[in-house]
Amino acid sequence: MKREAVFSKSPRPAGLDKHAPTSASSANSSQSPQTTHIDSGTASSSEKSRLPSFKSLLRWDFLAVFLLGVALSLLAVGIFSPSFQARSALTQKDIDAAVLHTLQTKELPSQSAKAAASIQGAVVHVQAYVANPKKKDADIESGVGTGVVIKDDGTILTNFHVISGAKKLRVTFFDGTEADAIVIGVQPEKDLAVIKPQKIPDDLEPAILGSSQQLVPGDAVVAVGFPFGIGPSVSSGVVSGLNRSFKSPDGKQELSGLIQFDAAANPGNSGGPLVNLSGEVVGIVTAILNPTSARTFIGIGFATTIESAGSAVGLPPF
Numbered sequence: 001m002k003r004e005a006v007f008s009k010s011p012r013p014a015g016l017d018k019h020a021p022t023s024a025s026s027a028n029s030s031q032s033p034q035t036t037h038i039d040s041g042t043a044s045s046s047e048k049s050r051l052p053s054f055k056s057l058l059r060w061d062f063l064a065v066f067l068l069g070v071a072l073s074l075l076a077v078g079i080f081s082p083s084f085q086a087r088s089a090l091t092q093k094d095i096d097a098a099v100l101h102t103l104q105t106k107e108l109p110s111q112s113a114k115a116a117a118s119i120q121g122a123v124v125h126v127q128a129y130v131a132n133p134k135k136k137d138a139d140i141e142s143g144v145g146t147g148v149v150i151k152d153d154g155t156i157l158t159n160f161h162v163i164s165g166a167k168k169l170r171v172t173f174f175d176g177t178e179a180d181a182i183v184i185g186v187q188p189e190k191d192l193a194v195i196k197p198q199k200i201p202d203d204l205e206p207a208i209l210g211s212s213q214q215l216v217p218g219d220a221v222v223a224v225g226f227p228f229g230i231g232p233s234v235s236s237g238v239v240s241g242l243n244r245s246f247k248s249p250d251g252k253q254e255l256s257g258l259i260q261f262d263a264a265a266n267p268g269n270s271g272g273p274l275v276n277l278s279g280e281v282v283g284i285v286t287a288i289l290n291p292t293s294a295r296t297f298i299g300i301g302f303a304t305t306i307e308s309a310g311s312a313v314g315l316p317p318f
Helices: 023-027 045-050 054-080 082-088 092-105 111-120 306-311
Strands: 123-131 139-149 156-158 168-172 178-187 192-197 220-225 233-247 254-261 273-276 280-288 301-305
Touching: 111 220, 111 233, 111 273, 123 156, 139 220, 139 280, 168 192, 220 280, 254 280, 280 306, 301 306
Parallel strands: none
Antiparallel strands: 123 139, 123 168, 139 156, 156 192, 168 178, 178 192, 220 233, 220 273, 233 254, 254 301, 273 280, 280 301
8 A cells, every 4th residue: 555655745866756767677578667766765875874864863852851951950050959948048237228228219198198088088077066146047157167077877976066056067078078967966065066968978987986095195196177268188296295175265055075185276176186106096176275365376285085985976986
């Protein structure tokens, strides 16, 4: 049976022509030619000498793979050897140098700025209105303050003196959303009030409440609010003292168990959050001390602790 050609595209050996008889065939026409084509599957002894055998190719491939494996093994042993690891291990001196380089070349974010940013979405502007005695169909603004959202449903903590006597309350959220609000609870003895807006932004996130029990004098705090209606405004300072008392200028009310702080606060900050550097509300700004009639900040502010404020809305104690 005729064999299929294996190298059908290989060139024919030079000088061979199947149509031209050789000198031997001229002498004896009955004898078949002694030449062998490459595409017949066999080769002459001279051709075999020029073609590498399959076994020799296999030996060279095996040798190459073996040598590559040896090289990779040596490399792996070198990398994972104790001496290599010892050379690669970072020392405390390397770490200290890297940290020092970062401190000298990079501007680190302000801790106060981070704390303020974490609470800003929960801070609201509170406006109180009373009836206009001259125009019954128009209300006039009677007070301005700040509030902080403490629940997903939009429940807001603020000061009682901000909403006291108001006919109408209006709150403005961080994204500009405005809504009327109603009073749902008051604790005048603590100067606290709880109000609830009639609508809230879709992406409203309440503040995270912390614990004032961990505070010590000197701890950094941030106050966020709307002093004189400007804001939201941020001021930073420290806790100046704990368990302070404050008597209202008219002498009719005295508050106790307060946080004293020196972050700037002015009229309009009332009801706003006092925040630690973790962004947690630790108090509600309640009053400022000023022995003059200027009603401006001289460095002493007071905040109701968040534990006391939380009881106004039925929050569990910390």
